[in-house]
Amino acid sequence: MNMSKRFIYGLVSLATIAMAGSSLAQNSPTPGGTLNMIAQPEPPVLMVGLNSQGPTLYVGGQIYQSLLSYGKDLKILPSLAKAWEASDDGLTYTFTLQDGVKWHDGKPFSADDVVFTADKFLREAHPRWRYIANTYVETITSPSPDKVIFKLKKPFSAFLYAFELSSFPVVPKHIYEGTDYRTNPANQTPIGTGPFKFKEWKRGSYIHLVKNEDYWKEGKPYLDELYFRIVPDAASRGVAFEKGAVDVLRGGDVEGFEVRRLSKLEGVTTTTEGWEMYSPLVFLQMNLRKAPFDNKLVRKAVMHAINREFIVKNVWFGLGEPATGPLASTTRFYTKDTTSYPFDLNAAKKLIAESGIKPQEHTIRLMPIPYGSQWDRMAEYVRQQLEQLGFKVNIQAVDAGGWSQALSDWNFDVTFNFTYQYGDPALGVARHYLSSNIIKGTPFGNNGGYSNSKVDELFLAAAEAVQTDQAAKAYAEAQKILTDEVPIGWLFEQRNVTIMRDKVKNLVRTGIGVNESMDEVWIAK
Amino acid sequence: MKTLEFLIQRLAKAVMVVIGVVILNFLLIQLAPGDPAAVLAGEAGAGDEQFIAQLRAQFGLDQPLYVQLLSYLKNVIAGDLGFSYRNHVPVADLILERLPATLLLTGSAFVFSLVLGITLGVIAARRRGSIGDSVIMTGALVFYATPLFWVALMAVLVFSIHLDWLPPFDMETVGAGYTGWARVLDIAHHLILPAVTLGLFFTAVYTRLTRASMLEVMNLDFVKTARAKGVPRGRIIRRHVLRNAVLPVFTFASVQAGQLVGGAVLTETVFAWPGIGRLMFDALLQRDYPVLLGVFLVTATVVVAINLVTDLLYRIVDPRIEATG
Numbered sequence: 034m035n036m037s038k039r040f041i042y043g044l045v046s047l048a049t050i051a052m053a054g055s056s057l058a059q060n061s062p063t064p065g066g067t068l069n070m071i072a073q074p075e076p077p078v079l080m081v082g083l084n085s086q087g088p089t090l091y092v093g094g095q096i097y098q099s100l101l102s103y104g105k106d107l108k109i110l111p112s113l114a115k116a117w118e119a120s121d122d123g124l125t126y127t128f129t130l131q132d133g134v135k136w137h138d139g140k141p142f143s144a145d146d147v148v149f150t151a152d153k154f155l156r157e158a159h160p161r162w163r164y165i166a167n168t169y170v171e172t173i174t175s176p177s178p179d180k181v182i183f184k185l186k187k188p189f190s191a192f193l194y195a196f197e198l199s200s201f202p203v204v205p206k207h208i209y210e211g212t213d214y215r216t217n218p219a220n221q222t223p224i225g226t227g228p229f230k231f232k233e234w235k236r237g238s239y240i241h242l243v244k245n246e247d248y249w250k251e252g253k254p255y256l257d258e259l260y261f262r263i264v265p266d267a268a269s270r271g272v273a274f275e276k277g278a279v280d281v282l283r284g285g286d287v288e289g290f291e292v293r294r295l296s297k298l299e300g301v302t303t304t305t306e307g308w309e310m311y312s313p314l315v316f317l318q319m320n321l322r323k324a325p326f327d328n329k330l331v332r333k334a335v336m337h338a339i340n341r342e343f344i345v346k347n348v349w350f351g352l353g354e355p356a357t358g359p360l361a362s363t364t365r366f367y368t369k370d371t372t373s374y375p376f377d378l379n380a381a382k383k384l385i386a387e388s389g390i391k392p393q394e395h396t397i398r399l400m401p402i403p404y405g406s407q408w409d410r411m412a413e414y415v416r417q418q419l420e421q422l423g424f425k426v427n428i429q430a431v432d433a434g435g436w437s438q439a440l441s442d443w444n445f446d447v448t449f450n451f452t453y454q455y456g457d458p459a460l461g462v463a464r465h466y467l468s469s470n471i472i473k474g475t476p477f478g479n480n481g482g483y484s485n486s487k488v489d490e491l492f493l494a495a496a497e498a499v500q501t502d503q504a505a506k507a508y509a510e511a512q513k514i515l516t517d518e519v520p521i522g523w524l525f526e527q528r529n530v531t532i533m534r535d536k537v538k539n540l541v542r543t544g545i546g547v548n549e550s551m552d553e554v555w556i557a558k
Numbered sequence: 559m560k561t562l563e564f565l566i567q568r569l570a571k572a573v574m575v576v577i578g579v580v581i582l583n584f585l586l587i588q589l590a591p592g593d594p595a596a597v598l599a600g601e602a603g604a605g606d607e608q609f610i611a612q613l614r615a616q617f618g619l620d621q622p623l624y625v626q627l628l629s630y631l632k633n634v635i636a637g638d639l640g641f642s643y644r645n646h647v648p649v650a651d652l653i654l655e656r657l658p659a660t661l662l663l664t665g666s667a668f669v670f671s672l673v674l675g676i677t678l679g680v681i682a683a684r685r686r687g688s689i690g691d692s693v694i695m696t697g698a699l700v701f702y703a704t705p706l707f708w709v710a711l712m713a714v715l716v717f718s719i720h721l722d723w724l725p726p727f728d729m730e731t732v733g734a735g736y737t738g739w740a741r742v743l744d745i746a747h748h749l750i751l752p753a754v755t756l757g758l759f760f761t762a763v764y765t766r767l768t769r770a771s772m773l774e775v776m777n778l779d780f781v782k783t784a785r786a787k788g789v790p791r792g793r794i795i796r797r798h799v800l801r802n803a804v805l806p807v808f809t810f811a812s813v814q815a816g817q818l819v820g821g822a823v824l825t826e827t828v829f830a831w832p833g834i835g836r837l838m839f840d841a842l843l844q845r846d847y848p849v850l851l852g853v854f855l856v857t858a859t860v861v862v863a864i865n866l867v868t869d870l871l872y873r874i875v876d877p878r879i880e881a882t883g
Binding site: 431434 | 590591592596607609616641643645646659711718719727730732733840844845
């Protein structure tokens with residue numbers, strides 16, 4: 034602990050010195066230049082309303098914008114809305130929109146677009162907004178062209194966190210109204226309000242965006258052009274950065290061991306900031322419907338048997354923090370005051386003995402999520418640990434489609450999964466524990482089948498709280514119960530690294546990191 | 559007349575084969591776990607049952623299998639390959655956009671390996687037992703036995719990173735905006751590494767085949783006769799030996815030609831070449847059935863067409879072969 038603290042101080046002071054040095058040379062943004070990046074894997078479409086995968090947001094976030102954005106401390110920031118206001122009863126939210134915003138085709142942007150987005154487009158096409166709109170929202174109206182009012186059926190404490198880019202990208206009404214959203218040819222030539230306009234997409238090669246001269250922020254953006262290159266091979270992506278063909282590597286663009294090597298190159302800066310809104314938390318999903326994981330003591334034993342520090346350090350090259358419970362430590366409402374599970378094989382074996390099950394009678398299928406070699410290594414480690422408890426373990430290799438299907442149909446014993454937290458437990462966390470979310474057909478529901486009416490009640494109370502401290506209290510209690518019952522084996526919080534050349538300035542400004550509009554980004558000459 | 563009859567017969571068969579392939583592929587794909595709607599919902603990070611049901615209905619996946627198959631066949635015959643759920647684009651557009659890049663890559667590799675392979679094979683056969691022969695045959699053996707992806711990675715390491723002679727990936731310099739001949743040269747520069755890498759295996763095959771087959775023919779009586787007649791050595795090799803020895807090479811070349819469309823997934827991935835192989839691979843992982851079926855259809859058509867052409871060419875290469883059904 035002490036060591037790492039000292040290390041961080043060291044880093045901070047180093048960074049300060051470095052910043053002081055560079056600010057002498059150059060502290061005012063210079064306009065112009067091209068920023069080269071990588072979109073990996075190639076996004077299927079750039080229309081953020083129809084697909085919210087990482088690379089789609091990365092590219093599409095330069096074209097489309099949402100009402101709000103969020104700081105690294107999860108403070109709410111303006112985006113297309115310049116002001117927002119909640120009524121005291123928590124039932125009415127009023128957004129005031131920015132002035133002089135135009136769509137890329139020159140048509141003016143107005144409150145009508147926001148109403149259409151919220152009430153029609155996303156309600157039909159966006160699985161997360163659909164849920165919020167159908168559960169909480171009563172009406173969406175625009176009393177004037179610069180105002181939008183959401184009236185809720187019941188209070189929703191996470192409501193202001195539902196307007197992030199991947200949750201609420203504003204789409205142009207004049208292009209989508211009355212069309213089939215998915216087959217609309219306009220999806221190929223996206224029109225947004227963002228700082229960059231779509232120029233060309235050569236599938237399999239690159240996506241080219243150019244400066245939006247009519248952008249609503251005066252004098253922005255600084256950059257002239259953005260290129261997102263498509264490089265399917267991980268080693269080639271490392272080479273591309275090393276040789277200067279690209280200036281930025283987003284978290285996940287290169288393998289963990291490459292991150293280490295590339296970070297040490299001269300003239301390279303790295304940061305793990307810019308993921309606070311998402312705070313991905315990796316967990317072991319156990320199927321609670323079947324033996325042996327229907328037994329709480331077995332699940333507790335599993336938590337004790339897996340050395341999460343080891344996983345972070347050796348499998349993920351230090352790019353993470355061991356998780357302590359359902360909430361990531363970087364998000365609101367996180368509490369440390371919970372049952373903890375230090376690595377202790379003896380305690381684990383004792384719990385197994387206490388549970389009364391005979392581990393040698395159980396053959397467990399362990400299905401790693403098919404997202405790359407690090408997940409496979411983690412599966413091998415977990416297998417080894419479960420075998421030490423006496424279980425027989427088979428690793429079951431699947432591809433993404435097979436994984437999704439098996440999890441959606443509850444046809445699994447143990448697998449890995451991860452969750453984006455979206456700034457509030459009601460948005461990213463509760464879905465994995467609520468008994469109302471035990472539904473087939475999605476890999477991101479309550480697939481383990483955990484059901485506890487007290488937890489349901491607490492999550493509900495927190496979601497419908499009007500005061501933040503009420504919500505905090507309910508969440509704290511829920512975390513206590515959950516960490517005692519271990520419906521899910523929390524493994525670690527991912528810390529994704531953005532690697533960039535020193536000349537790239539202001540890239541990671543907010544809690545959504547590289548998905549944020551790059552209107553403030555500039556390149557030092 | 560006979561040729562025409564043969565052609566018509568074969569064309570009819572070819573059409574049947576392609577239709578058979580389409581049906582078989584359609585059914586095989588159904589065996590893979592997971593459907594496009596589930597994958598799409600998975601990517602969205604959420605999705606209730608209703609949402610997924612709505613997607614299925616939109617893609618026509620809620621219909622019985624035979625209805626889906628019939629409507630697909632009907633559309634294909636009408637020239638419509640369907641719409642990609644995932645990419646939100648008509649399948650034909652996706653394939654046409656990617657096809658030229660693949661044909662350029664595989665075509666270049668084809669010509670490269672054929673020319674180099676036969677040349678090396680002839681040299682090795684003429685100098686049988688010499689150092690040159692040993693060097694060529696060792697090289698052929700090495701490239702015959704080495705996995706493609708490894709050759710590719712090593713080639714990048716040596717020629718791009720250490721020597722900095724050739725670009726490590728991409729089809730052209732992104733953002734350079736070259737036109738005309740400058741662009742052609744730029745693409746050619748980018749083409750060298752992937753084409754050579756892809757072609758090396760077949761080069762090795764052709765070298766070995768040519769050499770073995772040449773040596774066999776060289777021992778035949780008519781070659782001795784020609785030599786006794788005083789025909790110059792070069793002419794013997796070209797007119798008498800090579801002409802007779804080239805048949806197995808030709809057979810193998812038709813196999814390679816059959817892979818012109820679908821056979822370069824690995825090379826395309828390592829060198830970030832925007833070809834159809836990667837399109838197919840991505841479509842498979844994402845259960846983008848219409849795209850997958852479309853690529854299979856194009857691949858099958860090319861294979862069938864090339865077989866047809868090969869059968870016709872056999873008669874030119876070796877007039878002794880009768881072109882009968």
